[in-house]
Amino acid sequence: MGQTFAQKILAGAAGLPSVVPGQIVPIRPEHLLTHDNTAAIIGKIKDDLEKYGVVRNDLSIIVLDHVTPAANEKTAAGHKSVREFVGKYGIKNFYDVGVGICHQVVVEKGHAAPGMILVGSDSHTCSYGAVNAFSTGVDRTEAAALMLVGETWFKVPPTIRITLRGTLKPPVSAKDLILTIIGDIGAGGATYQAVEFHGDVASLDIEQRFTVANMGIEMGAKIAVFPFDAVTEDYLTSVGVARSDYEPVWADPDAEYIRELDYDLGAIEPVIAMPHKVDNVKPISEVEGRRIDQALIGTCTNGRVSDFHAAAAFIEGKKVDPGVRLLLLPASRAVLETTLADGTMEKLVRAGGVLLPTGCGPCLGAHQGVLAPGEFCLSTANRNFKGRMGCKDAETALASPETVAASAVAGKVTDPRKVA
């Protein structure tokens, strides 16, 4: 019997010829990602760190991004304590305020590679499935224990196989694809399970795969992973990861799946995830015309160069509706630099967009772009939970950069196909 991607990775990690779903295996991840929550994590193990130190100084990747620049004295003190920890223990991979959102930084700086196991104290750690890595979220206490001992355990998940056929028809994009899938599978439909993408994945570039993998957790998935191909190799080469540095892993053709789904990419249409659940997915025709108060383009889901290019195509030479606050949140400094240099960001700002520092702020309602009661925000982020953007009496809906951009100009939810 063949093995899935998850079975092969976890068998390899445990030094076993094969494993079965449900089996618990010990693992030693290559990297542990933590962000602003590093402050709380190291606070749990202060005395242990004094006694034992960290297990490896190249295990941790630490990125300050969640409340950056600091919003108040408490968050500033948290950042400071992280910098002191980094200095004291010689943590090799540290990215301070302004470098980017942690998941983008991990991939962009070449820390995630095919076949690698990474964990992070953030649920969207599943993003690195875009580059054929096995990556998933853990909690703060587990991150603390990992810093000390470097090992943890995983239960081998059963796997859902999703086969993609054809190509997306712009302005339909990867966000519409993953929202459609989540609408079908449900917010908990892949809980404790892995998701593999098969078929015509070559038409999706790394940024689109990132958008898809990033939202794997929104259907409960442990991992959401793409195969390694020329697209992956070209991307990794561009960020300085040589082909000789990694060994891709993929499922056997006769692997056993718990569920199989097929999608015709050409048939995917613009969709919108309405409040307050990510699986509350509607065709855009059902929501068209709804007034919006705020539009957010960016985040770790859709804050990359191609996302801002796609948005600019709908905004260039026009003005954002005076009733809409358009927020621009690049996923990293590198994204910002590219979109500044090629004129994209200037177009968006001249049209009325407000450029925010790279980071997570508005996505989790921590600071910047918090909503007032009764307001409606159309966002390219990954969550629309009640209270998510800082106010329980406001609403957030999720859509593609194309849909959000077209809607920001119109002042209301707009099908991007009708204005393209």
Added chain:
Amino acid sequence: MRVWKYGDDINTDMLFPGKYTYTCSTAEEVKPHLLEDLDSEFAGGVKQGDIVMAGRNFGCGSSREQPVLGFKAVGIAAVVAESFARIFYRAAINQGLVLVECPEAVAAFKDGDEAVLDIEGGKITIGGKVFEFPPLPPEILAIRDAGGLLNYARAKLEERANHEMRS
């Protein structure tokens, strides 16, 4: 003892709003905000030994252990649900919060029913009817028995240090 019952897909923002995640870390700071946007009566009304019950995919969303710390601090005896999201599940193991996955018990529960939990015996009695749930695997019980993951990790570090001294 009271059972606080909620629906499916109760996410981490409902359990503990994201806007507090970088200002509240300790159990004492977390307690007043528990379930703030889901049930405004919970934080003030919850008592030692109460049970939280819910449907599918409880604790979905972020990596956020504050609700687990909060549940432990207010003395929640167990969370009984049809299923749990995986990061929440791990966080509960790591803190020693008892989670019971038992869809039958959740389906049987009606408002006002008495719930009696026998963790060691793997049984929950709802309105006089007994439901069994499977024991945790030994790898997970070892973490719980050590008093949570950090104590488990500390024991491992001691063991490694002793081993190095001997070799």
